[in-house]
Amino acid sequence: MKMTKPKDSAPGRWLSYRPEIKVLDCTIRDGGLMNNHQFDDQIVKVVYDTCVAAGVDYMELGYRASRKGIKAGEHGCWKYCLEDDLRRIVGDNKTNLKLTVMADAERCDYREDILPKKDSVLDVIRVATYINQIPTALDMVKDAHDKGYETTVNLMAVSVVPERELDEGLEMLAASEARAIYVVDSFGALYSERVQYLVKKYLLHCKASGKDVGVHMHNNMQLAFANTIEGIILGANFLDATMAGLGRGAGNCPMELLLAFLHNPKYKLRPVLDCVQNHIEPLRAKLLWGYDLPYLLTGMLNQHPRTAIKFKEAELKGERGDILRFHDAVTDQE
C-alpha cells in the first residue's frame, strides 16, 4: 500500500505505508442490524480481544439509540450500549484500542444518554446522518465534542444525494468539530470511479479544515474491499471494516482482506483469521450476511437493501425465493 497514487506505478511505492491510516472495526454495530443487536457477550469479547491483538485502531460496539417508548428486551443491548454493558466486556479498556458507538441523528437522546467523557469508557462518538438531518448531526457532534469525545460523521446513502445538496452538506460538516467525515456507500451502489469522485470531493472540503476522510463500503457488488483500497490510494485515512465482512445485507469490507493489504507492521492478520474462522463464520447460517443475487440487484439499482434482506430472510425457513420474480419486482419499481 502506497502513500498516493503514483503516476508511474513505481513498484517501490508498494512497500511503504501511511501511518495516519486508522482501521475501525464495526462488526458488532453493523452486524447488529442482522440480528437485532443480540450478540452474546462472548462474541463481543472475542471481537474486542481480536481488535486489540490485531492492532486495530477503533472498535464500534453498537448504537447509542433512544430508549424512549421501547419495551425492555425488545432489542439486544448493543442497540443502546449502556455503560454497564460496555464495561462488562472491556472493563476499563486499558489498551490502545479506542472504543466508539454510533449515534443516529434523530434516533438518539444524546443530551441525556451520552455521558461526559470522564464517566465513560468510550473515546469516540460516531454520528450517522442522512443529508437532510445535518443540523441535528451538527448539534450532536458539538454536544459530544463538548463532553470530551473525539467525533466523526457518517453521511449515509451518499449514492442518492443530489450533487448540490452534497456540496452544501459537506460545507456544513467541514465547519464542525468532527475529526473525520465518511463517504458511506449504504446501498453498495458505488463503482470505483464514483468512489474516486466522492473521496476527492470530501478531501477538498476536509483538508482545508484539517479533517480526515473515511470510507465505509458495502459489498452488494463484491466491491467493498476494492472501493476501500480506492479510498486509501486517494488519501482516505479512516477505514471501516468488519470480521468476515459481517454487516447489513451484503456486508462490509472484510477486515481480513484489509489487514492483509495494509503494510503497517502494527496490524496482525493471524488473530483475525482465528476470529473469522472460529467465531464469526459459525454465525453465517443464521445472520445471512454476504454477497448474493438480491443484493447485487438492489446495489445495481442504487436502492436500499431492505427488499433483498426480506428476500433472504425466507432462507431461515429453508425457503429460497424466486430470484426472477424479485428481479422483476425491483426493476419495475424503478
Added chain:
Amino acid sequence: MKMTKPKDSAPGRWLSYRPEIKVLDCTIRDGGLMNNHQFDDQIVKVVYDTCVAAGVDYMELGYRASRKGIKAGEHGCWKYCLEDDLRRIVGDNKTNLKLTVMADAERCDYREDILPKKDSVLDVIRVATYINQIPTALDMVKDAHDKGYETTVNLMAVSVVPERELDEGLEMLAASEARAIYVVDSFGALYSERVQYLVKKYLLHCKASGKDVGVHMHNNMQLAFANTIEGIILGANFLDATMAGLGRGAGNCPMELLLAFLHNPKYKLRPVLDCVQNHIEPLRAKLLWGYDLPYLLTGMLNQHPRTAIKFKEAELKGERGDILRFHDAVTDQE
C-alpha cells in the same frame, strides 16, 4: 461503463458503452478444474443456452487436452471437448455465440487434435501458456490460425513473471497471429494498481500490432470483478467471466456482476440470474469454489492456490481444517 477513464469523472460518460467489448464465458472450462471436468450435459446446455440468451459473445466449453496415455473415463469429457461431445450440446450452433476451447501449451496434441475449422463447430482456439512455453504457444497459435480459427493467448500467472521476461514475451506474442492477449491473474494476487500497470503494458504491445487486450481475473481477494472493471476502464476489450464466478479455487469474475455493469443493451442479466440461482449455485456444496480464507492467504502471498484447494477439499468430508495451521504453513514456505 465509459469509453476511457475520464479526467473529470463527467457523469455523462457512464451512460455510453464501448461496442468493441467482448464477454467470454468460461464457466465450464475454468469450473471443470473443480470437478475433473465432469459436468452433466444438462448443465453445459444450460450454460450454453444462457450465454445465447444473455448476448454473451464467446463461450469456452472446456480444454482440448492430450489424450495420450490417458485411460478412458479418467477425466470428464470437457477436458477433451471432442467434436461429438460439443455437437451433442450445441448442434451446429446456429447462434451468434462463438465457441472456443482452451489448449494448454505442452499439454495438447494440437496438430492432430485440432481439426480444420471447416470440420469443427468451434470458432476460436484459446492458447494458454506459461512464460517459458511461448515458443510452443506461438506454434499452436499459427497452427490454429492456419486451420482457419480466431486465436487468443492467455499468458498465465503473470503475477510471478519477471519484468524483463514479460517484456520479451509480449514482444513475441505481439508478433503472432493472435487476436488478443490476456492479462491472467492465475493466483488472484493482483491489486488494482498492478492491473493498471499490466493492462497499460499489454495495450502498448498490442495496439501497435492491432490486437486487443483481455483480462482473466480470480477472486482470492474479492477483487476479480473490481480488477475486470479496472481493465475495462483502461481499454481491455476481452473480458472473461463465469456464472456465479464458478472456477478454480476462489473462482472468477462473476458473469452476473459483469453484465449488470456493462451498458451495451445487447447484454441481458435476467437469463444469467436464472442460470446462477437454479443451476450453478446448487453445485457449490460439492465444487466448493469461491472466496474463503485459504484463498485470501495464497492470493496475498502470490502463490498457486493448490494448497488452498487441498485445504478446502477436506470440507467434502465435513471437516474444516485449522486455518491458523494453514496460515503458518504457507507463510513459512515464503
